[in-house]
Structure formats: structure tokens, C-alpha cells
Amino acid sequence: MLSQKSLLINYAVEHGWDIYHIYCDEDYSGADSLRPDFNKMIEAAKEQKF
Numbered sequence: 001m002l003s004q005k006s007l008l009i010n011y012a013v014e015h016g017w018d019i020y021h022i023y024c025d026e027d028y029s030g031a032d033s034l035r036p037d038f039n040k041m042i043e044a045a046k047e048q049k050f
Contacts, residue, residue, distance in 0.1 A: 020050070
């Protein structure tokens with residue numbers, strides 16, 4: 001069975017999108033706002049890095 005990350009990567013590739021970074025907090029609940037990569041993604045968005 002494909003993981004959610006694999007499915008999303010395949011979707012991006014099929015649509016010709018470039019992947020520059022993958023933010024992934026494995027073993028964290030989606031309800032947990034203290035996820036390290038989630039917070040890195042929020043900071044990158046605030047800095048308009050994507």
C-alpha cells in the first residue's frame with residue numbers, strides 16, 4: 001500500500017510540479033500544532049519562500 005507521502009509525490013510528478021521540500025512529521029498527530037516540520041512550513045510561508 002502506498003503511503004500518503006508517496007501518493008502526493010506521484011500526483012505532483014504527474015502534474016509536472018517541482019518539489020523543492022517535503023515537510024513531514026511522522027509519528028505526530030495532525031491535531032498537534034507543535035509538530036516540528038509543520039512549524040518550519042509555517043515559517044517558510046511567512047517568509048514567502050513558496
